[in-house]
Amino acid sequence: MNDLSKPAAGALKVTWLEVGEEAADQRIDNFLFRHLKGVPKSHIYRVLRSGEVRVNSGRVKPEYRVQLGDRIRVPPIRTSEPKAQRAKPLNLPVAYEDDALLVVDKPSGVAVHGGSGVSYGVIESLRAERPQAKFLELAHRLDRDTSGLLLIAKKRSALVELHRMLREGEVEKIYLAVAKGVPSRRDFDIRESLHKYVTSQGERRVAVQEGGKDAMTKVRVLKQGEASSLLELRLMTGRTHQIRVHLAHAGHPVLGDDKYGDFELNRSLAKTGVKRLLLHASSLALKHPLSGAALAFKAPVPVEMKKFMDKLP
Numbered sequence: 001m002n003d004l005s006k007p008a009a010g011a012l013k014v015t016w017l018e019v020g021e022e023a024a025d026q027r028i029d030n031f032l033f034r035h036l037k038g039v040p041k042s043h044i045y046r047v048l049r050s051g052e053v054r055v056n057s058g059r060v061k062p063e064y065r066v067q068l069g070d071r072i073r074v075p076p077i078r079t080s081e082p083k084a085q086r087a088k089p090l091n092l093p094v095a096y097e098d099d100a101l102l103v104v105d106k107p108s109g110v111a112v113h114g115g116s117g118v119s120y121g122v123i124e125s126l127r128a129e130r131p132q133a134k135f136l137e138l139a140h141r142l143d144r145d146t147s148g149l150l151l152i153a154k155k156r157s158a159l160v161e162l163h164r165m166l167r168e169g170e171v172e173k174i175y176l177a178v179a180k181g182v183p184s185r186r187d188f189d190i191r192e193s194l195h196k197y198v199t200s201q202g203e204r205r206v207a208v209q210e211g212g213k214d215a216m217t218k219v220r221v222l223k224q225g226e227a228s229s230l231l232e233l234r235l236m237t238g239r240t241h242q243i244r245v246h247l248a249h250a251g252h253p254v255l256g257d258d259k260y261g262d263f264e265l266n267r268s269l270a271k272t273g274v275k276r277l278l279l280h281a282s283s284l285a286l287k288h289p290l291s292g293a294a295l296a297f298k299a300p301v302p303v304e305m306k307k308f309m310d311k312l313p
Contacts (some may be wrong), residue, residue: 027064105118148278175232190216193212256277
């Protein structure tokens with residue numbers, strides 16, 4: 001995206017933008033949300049409906065998808081001042097990179113993006129590290145406390161295709177987890193529907209609930225001890241907190257889970273040095289979103305999780 005008339009932050013002037021490859025095929029409302037930081041969505045929709053936003057001198061609806069080379073008139077709108085705290089480079093391990101795709105190994109405790117009390121996450125840090133990059137967007141998400149492989153698109157065409165592949169189950173995602181107890185079967189599927197809700201404290205949660213969204217997790221027991229097991233998990237759907245909620249519902253919560261786990265057990269484990277969620281996105285397999293070439297990646301198990309796994313017989 002090229003800013004053809006860039007005023008000072010917060011200045012009330014008409015701004016002209018030209019759509020580059022990194023923004024092509026994005027809805028005009030989403031395009032404006034990203035450009036007009038701090039402006040309420042209701043106000044952006046108001047100026048779209050009023051015709052104050054023009055694309056190539058014509059009015060458009062919020063669902064219009066911007067095209068390469070479109071010239072967009074943005075009316076005078078006061079935006080928020082830049083935040084004092086800027087994202088810092090995290091220097092994450094890179095599992096793979098080319099012109100369209102970036103795969104990083106995210107540590108536990110790092111959010112994938114800012115929000116909900118977090119100033120910045122992986123994507124903001126990557127943009128800070130790579131100011132020359134025209135496009136960097138998350139293709140999917142990992143919970144803050146989950147470690148492992150994360151897909152980032154470097155082109156909008158790659159992002160669109162990755163989203164399609166993820167929706168249609170064309171990306172194999174395998175996780176490792178240390179869970180409470182020993183399942184009665186070596187291989188089994190969990191097919192409970194999941195429903196998202198918000199607690200009275202404003203926190204996002206997920207529960208098994210009839211009428212929720214279909215969800216399926218394939219489970220294999222790799223190792224088992226007296227009180228815990230090492231599980232391999234294949235996500236057949238990509239629901240929020242899916243593995244954690246499915247395993248908790250099955251009676252085998254992930255160790256260290258502060259939302260759905262066994263809190264008393266977690267406190268005991270913390271005294272022995274286990275202070276993280278023992279869930280790791282260990283491998284990904286997919287076709288390249290643009291070339292179609294077969295790709296497969298593995299992320300080593302983090303040291304603090306491996307120490308616990310090695311104690312299992």
